[in-house]
Amino acid sequence: MSLNRGGEAAMLDLIIIGAGPYGISLAAHAGAKGLNYKLLGRPMHFWKSQMPQSMFIRTHPDSIQLSDERGEYTLQRFEEETGTAVTVPLPRPVFVDYAFWFASRTGVVFTPELAVRLDSAAGGYVVETDCGTVLRARSAIVATGLQHYAYIPDALAGLPSGLVSHTYGRSDYAPFAGKRVAVLGSGQSAWEAAALLHRAGADTELIYRREAPNYREAVTSGKELVQAAYTFYELPEEQKREKRVPPPGSIAHFLRPYVDGLVRETGGVSIEAAEASPDGALSLLLSNGERRTADHLVAATGYRIDVDRVPFLSPALSARIGREDGERDAGGERFPKLGASFESSLPGLYFAGPLASFSHGGAFRFIAGLHKTCQAIIGHICLHPV
Structure with missing residues (x-):
């Protein structure tokens, strides 16, 4: 003291x-x-x-x-x-x-x-x-x-951590070697998780709402954000409200070769329901009517x-x-x-x-x-x- x-x-x-x-x-x-x-x-x-x-x-x-x-x-x-x-x-x-x-x-x-x-x-x-x-x-x-502030969608809320986890705090994907793992999300953290899971030897599938990935073909400069930090507070409220709506998430181009053709992708869908199966696996119902079974789901669903x-x-x-x-x-x-x-x-x-x-x-x-x-x-x- x-x-x-x-x-x-x-x-x-x-x-x-x-x-x-x-x-x-x-x-x-x-x-x-x-x-x-x-x-x-x-x-x-x-x-x-x-x-x-x-x-x-x-x-x-x-x-x-x-x-x-x-x-x-x-x-x-x-x-x-x-x-x-x-x-x-x-x-x-x-x-x-x-x-x-x-x-x-x-x-x-x-x-x-x-x-x-x-x-x-x-x-x-x-x-x-x-x-x-x-x-x-x-x-x-x-x-x-x-x-x-890690956010888990309602469809996945209440499931045990052995079946569902957020990307926050997830630094090692080696324990998923040989496991079936779904990754939910359409942004940078989802692609990163999928790439690392594949490298770790997991049977990985990306599930996302977008129809196709949104790759940014250059490293983000960040200059616009730095400039906005100095101007946002003085903007009229209507402009602030517009700018508070986050733009669609993009994926850094350097992740593309770690995912494309290596990880299964299902786009244009969301997860409607999820439950633990009697055998301890995770059963997922997608919005297109399809079902998936996984040993674990990684939620790259933001904050x-x-x-x-x-x-x-x-x-x-x-x-x-x-x-x-x-x-x-x-x-x-x-x-x-x-x-x-x-x-x-x-x-x-x-x-x-x-x-x-x-x-x-x-x-x-x-x-x-x-x-x-x-x-x-x-x-x-x-x-x-x-």
Whole structure:
């Protein structure tokens, strides 16, 4: 426990919850401004341990830089200083190595403990961690990723995890060798899962609603998303509503040779019903009337953001956070209402990353929103101390 001489938790300027790209970049900016902070979370845990490391990032390396105050610690500088090849597409392990190099070069200090409760307190906020540490700060930033929001369609809900799982957290497909596995989805994560299952020796079938795959024949530049991060908030509400509708998912061209002609595909269908068979297999009814039997189904069905599913927000604190009025336009997702500086209705409480994507646009579901987030939040904290 961090205590002062009086026996109470010492007051920090800032607590950042989440040690992925957003949290690391926010800590770099906070340190550069001389703020006394704690960065909570397992460093780069999702990128390092919850994603297959043998695959690539589909966005061009120019658009996935972490953010420091002067823009000095880029992937290009990482390449020059370490001799690591920065290729297109970029392997995930290289990005993870870059993030740790960036943290070292910017002086970011990790506190690898998990927040289990965030609540308001006199003068700011208090966080309890899984190690029993109690921290107090004038401001707090929730910078967690997608881990709380994996979406499973209703037709598959309630089935045991031995039969159905989400792509989130699935980093190893070797246990499916020799098994019959269906993959549901029409985007990047579905094709990636199918490719890795095939390589692992699974009898794999892709099932998707599209009539045909939507391959993008070049690595996504990401520049449009980066630009949108700076303009979305000021748009008229009608334009925001239009832009909140996600464009049809595309598949990186580099996945094509891992799937085409190797994995069975059934397009133009959805799964109408699913149940466990008496023999322990999974029985699927498709919308075209056909049936499938599989040992397992991997749902590459995306995420539905919901602030009420953030497990460490105390019920009392969560009830006081203002919600976006237009949540019904977001497919059942629920978001905190944020101002221009990503501050919630509670002074000193900020949200970064996916939870900011309704107020500030789709760029914040991705790394594209990093620079804008750091400049806005840390700048606001420095100019308007709680």
